[in-house]
Amino acid sequence: MAEKPGTGSGHGGLLLPRRRFLGSTALLGASAALAPGLLGRAWAETPKRGGHLKLGLDGAAATDSLDPATYTATYAQTVGYQWGNCLVELDEKVQPIPELAESWEASADASVWVFKLRKGVTFHNGKEMTAPDVVYSVNHHRGPDSKSGAKGYLEVIKEVKATGKYEVTFELETPSADLPYVLSDYHVLIVPEGSDFTEAIGTGPYVIESFEPGVRTLAKRNPDYWKEGRGWADSVETLALNDLTARTSALQTGAVHFINRLDPKTVNLLERAPGVLVIDVPSAGHYTFVMRCDTPPFDNNHLRLALKWGIDREELVDKILRGYGRIGNDHPIPDFDPFFNSELPQRTYDPDKAKFHMEKSGYEGPIQLHIADAAFTGAVDAAQLYAQHLAKAGIKLEVVREPNDGYWSNVWMKKPFVGSYWGGRPTADLMFSVAYKSDAPWNESFWKRPEFDKLLIEARAELDFEKRKQLYWEMQKMVWEDGGEIIPMFNNYLFGSRDNVAGFVPVPVLTGLRVSEQLYFTDL
Amino acid sequence: MHPLVKLVAQRLALGAGTLLVVSALIFAGTEILPGDVAQAILGQSATPEAVAAIREDLGLDRPAWIRYLDWLSGFLRGDLGTSLANRVPIGEMIAGRLENTLFLAGVAAAFAVPVAITLGIVAARYRETWLDKAISIVTLSAISMPEFFIGYILIFVFAVKLFWVPSIASVFPGMSFADRLYAVTLPVATLSLVVIAHMMRMTRAAIVNVMASPYIETAELKGLTRARITLRHALPNALSPIINVVVINLAYLVVGVVVVEVVFVYPGMGQLMVDAVAKRDVPVVQATGIIFAATYVLLNLTADVLAILANPRIRHAR
Numbered sequence: 057m058a059e060k061p062g063t064g065s066g067h068g069g070l071l072l073p074r075r076r077f078l079g080s081t082a083l084l085g086a087s088a089a090l091a092p093g094l095l096g097r098a099w100a101e102t103p104k105r106g107g108h109l110k111l112g113l114d115g116a117a118a119t120d121s122l123d124p125a126t127y128t129a130t131y132a133q134t135v136g137y138q139w140g141n142c143l144v145e146l147d148e149k150v151q152p153i154p155e156l157a158e159s160w161e162a163s164a165d166a167s168v169w170v171f172k173l174r175k176g177v178t179f180h181n182g183k184e185m186t187a188p189d190v191v192y193s194v195n196h197h198r199g200p201d202s203k204s205g206a207k208g209y210l211e212v213i214k215e216v217k218a219t220g221k222y223e224v225t226f227e228l229e230t231p232s233a234d235l236p237y238v239l240s241d242y243h244v245l246i247v248p249e250g251s252d253f254t255e256a257i258g259t260g261p262y263v264i265e266s267f268e269p270g271v272r273t274l275a276k277r278n279p280d281y282w283k284e285g286r287g288w289a290d291s292v293e294t295l296a297l298n299d300l301t302a303r304t305s306a307l308q309t310g311a312v313h314f315i316n317r318l319d320p321k322t323v324n325l326l327e328r329a330p331g332v333l334v335i336d337v338p339s340a341g342h343y344t345f346v347m348r349c350d351t352p353p354f355d356n357n358h359l360r361l362a363l364k365w366g367i368d369r370e371e372l373v374d375k376i377l378r379g380y381g382r383i384g385n386d387h388p389i390p391d392f393d394p395f396f397n398s399e400l401p402q403r404t405y406d407p408d409k410a411k412f413h414m415e416k417s418g419y420e421g422p423i424q425l426h427i428a429d430a431a432f433t434g435a436v437d438a439a440q441l442y443a444q445h446l447a448k449a450g451i452k453l454e455v456v457r458e459p460n461d462g463y464w465s466n467v468w469m470k471k472p473f474v475g476s477y478w479g480g481r482p483t484a485d486l487m488f489s490v491a492y493k494s495d496a497p498w499n500e501s502f503w504k505r506p507e508f509d510k511l512l513i514e515a516r517a518e519l520d521f522e523k524r525k526q527l528y529w530e531m532q533k534m535v536w537e538d539g540g541e542i543i544p545m546f547n548n549y550l551f552g553s554r555d556n557v558a559g560f561v562p563v564p565v566l567t568g569l570r571v572s573e574q575l576y577f578t579d580l
Numbered sequence: 581m582h583p584l585v586k587l588v589a590q591r592l593a594l595g596a597g598t599l600l601v602v603s604a605l606i607f608a609g610t611e612i613l614p615g616d617v618a619q620a621i622l623g624q625s626a627t628p629e630a631v632a633a634i635r636e637d638l639g640l641d642r643p644a645w646i647r648y649l650d651w652l653s654g655f656l657r658g659d660l661g662t663s664l665a666n667r668v669p670i671g672e673m674i675a676g677r678l679e680n681t682l683f684l685a686g687v688a689a690a691f692a693v694p695v696a697i698t699l700g701i702v703a704a705r706y707r708e709t710w711l712d713k714a715i716s717i718v719t720l721s722a723i724s725m726p727e728f729f730i731g732y733i734l735i736f737v738f739a740v741k742l743f744w745v746p747s748i749a750s751v752f753p754g755m756s757f758a759d760r761l762y763a764v765t766l767p768v769a770t771l772s773l774v775v776i777a778h779m780m781r782m783t784r785a786a787i788v789n790v791m792a793s794p795y796i797e798t799a800e801l802k803g804l805t806r807a808r809i810t811l812r813h814a815l816p817n818a819l820s821p822i823i824n825v826v827v828i829n830l831a832y833l834v835v836g837v838v839v840v841e842v843v844f845v846y847p848g849m850g851q852l853m854v855d856a857v858a859k860r861d862v863p864v865v866q867a868t869g870i871i872f873a874a875t876y877v878l879l880n881l882t883a884d885v886l887a888i889l890a891n892p893r894i895r896h897a898r
Binding site: 112117118120121126266269270274296297301302305306308 | 663665666668673732735736739740743746747748750752753842843844845847851852855856858859861864
């Protein structure tokens with residue numbers, strides 16, 4: 057329905073389901089502190105095997121399939137990680153760590169990557185996982201006939217071949233330092249060579265027993281699961297609960313042990329319910345107001361700066377995200393990213409500066425912002441607040457309400473000033489490539505700077521951390537100074553769990569997709 | 581030809597005509613939905629070329645009326661088409677869902693109809709007393725609230741506060757009948773609260789109406805008991821309108837469950853339809869729409885025929 061193309065899968069889409077996220081508090085540290093029971097116990101106790109774990113997730117549809125090429129939303133992605141593994145996993149700091157690959161190494165120019173596979177891992181059908189299986193699984197998402205959501209960002213791979221029983225070599229079209237991130241994507245699950253992807257034969261912690269699309273999935277523990285300290289419950293039942301109220305009441309009544317996507321508006325009520333814990337994870341997801349840099353009056357940077365200085369970010373985080381989020385600084389790199397430019401001054405609400413830039417721009421008259429709640433939760437309210445902020449700088453903002461239906465096809469990237477959201481990407485490269493590069497498919501601000509593109513390609517091939525950081529810092533500065541995106545806020549993910557389960561590992565860019573193998577019961 | 585057979589045939593023809601009109605309306609309605617199917621299928625990989633290829637692939641580039649005739653003829657042959665989103669035959673997709681919806685409607689009817697008629701009879705028998713008023717106030721209050729509101733109140737009280745019943749009606753193949761019944765407790769209660777008032781009021785009104793007839797007076801003067809008069813003499817003559825309203829409510833139980841299914845996450849046709857609309861899976865929307873319409877038309881037809889059978893005056897219409 058009102059789904060934004062490209063926010064989720066595909067094109068660097070590691071990860072984030074394309075639906076909008078409801079966010080919550082703050083930095084990594086704060087989130088851990090908010091769920092002491094859950095996280096604390098994960099370290100304090102030795103988990104026990106057993107129990108029937110029930111998850112209630114949104115993002116399910118009657119048209120879902122087990123084929124990872126079709127995954128677009130949370131439900132199917134979570135089921136994917138029940139039966140399958142990737143070569144690479146992301147840890148709590150969003151750094152790639154070994155999963156089915158034991159180690160990997162890049163050539164000096166980052167154009168050839170060699171992945172060494174873990175030995176002795178077997179598929180659910182008893183066959184051992186070897187290099188040809190990996191080649192088969194990766195190629196499923198490539199080639200002209202592929203309909204996979206991962207096709208776009210796997211285009212970087214020129215050739216993938218088995219160079220040993222336990223060794224796979226990737227030759228890239230253009231050098232990329234981020235290949236391990238790409239291979240951690242939920243689409244690229246490894247299956248035995250020649251198997252049907254819809255049969256979901258993997259190396260994962262659970263074996264799918266029954267899969268009713270849009271209703272329910274039942275999986276039994278894989279007795280031969282290779283990963284230490286994962287896959288505790290005897291069985292996992294995943295219920296499709298797209299309706300927020302249904303999810304919440306199911307958690308409150310104990311019908312499920314874990315739910316995703318809480319509503320910031322009601323989360324404080326839920327926190328008071330007995331037996332329920334709220335988990336708050338910072339995300340790379342952000343809400344934006346987008347100006348088309350190729351359309352007057354937004355082609356004038358003074359006008360863009362006026363609109364950037366004229367927004368009260370704190371108030372938006374407070375009122376729209378109810379505090380479950382962080383203020384943004386008009387570039388899309390989240391504060392927990394290793395390449396986050398920490399020396400860039402944080403833009404604040406300054407009506408005088410806004411007024412100054414507006415006068416410099418020479419533009420007079422009202423500005424129209426086209427918006428619908430499809431853009432992000434509370435978008436219309438946010439626009440009304442924004443209009444009040446700008447009024448103090450003497451700028452008249454007219455909020456034009458658009459219908460939710462068709463917003464992403466008729467308004468977004470069509471009208472010159474609109475609301476939008478991004479689920480975020482695990483790396484700066486993927487985020488910039490998908491929405492900031494001149495020829496990016498979703499360059500929603502139509503901001504085209506060849507200097508920026510050059511830096512982006514240079515940074516992608518750079519393996520040295522410090523040098524790479526310099527490049528990304530420069531790019532963030534360019535977007536901050538000149539770009540067409542007003543990014544007032546980053547949202548957080550909110551999950552709910554019963555107090556008798558623990559072990560959830562909050563990874564900022566993953567929407568809890570690997571929760572099935574992490575949770576265990578504390579009352580066994 | 582027996583006049584009754586003729587009448588049924590006439591009604592059937594009329595029903596078929598209605599369905600044809602409805603099918604055209606459904607087709608037109610889905611045609612003007614905003615958003616593009618090809619784009620919905622392709623999602624993020626929607627380049628203009630790919631969209632054009634898919635449109636051609638699905639025959640969406642042909643004029644609407646040709647696609648309508650195509651769809652209609654397929655439908656008449658029992659071919660519901662295939663889902664655009666995952667290419668599964670729609671018949672397969674719908675079978676289990678329809679079964680679930682009919683199960684829910686069946687359980688709700690098995691509970692609500694006897695309760696409503698009994699309440700109606702009791703209310704008529706003791707009309708204008710506090711009992712009659714209490715029954716009316718309670719049932720009419722229930723029908724005055726929107727279904728989702730009743731549903732949420734029931735969830736809050738009986739699932740969240742008292743833990744008596746599950747808040748979500750999760751059913752799946754292989755579940756025992758008793759488990760199934762337990763799972764659908766709240767949806768059945770919600771549906772019942774919505775339909776009871778209508779049937780109850782009609783039963784009461786019909787009986788009260790008949791009770792005013794001279795022959796009831798005769799029966800009274802003959803010395804029959806109130807209960808006997810009500811059940812043996814008044815009820816049979818009041819049956820026709822009661823049957824009518826009962827069957828119309830049965831139709832509502834099947835086609836009106838969309839909201840209830842969504843609130844309780846019940847895997848029925850309504851939920852499937854909502855899913856399909858969200859995915860712009862037009863053939864599924866059309867198929868579910870036409871099935872709902874057919875159910876409605878058929879049950880209305882049944883209501884007419886039963887009403888005729890129950891009423892000799894209509895049966896022998898001159």
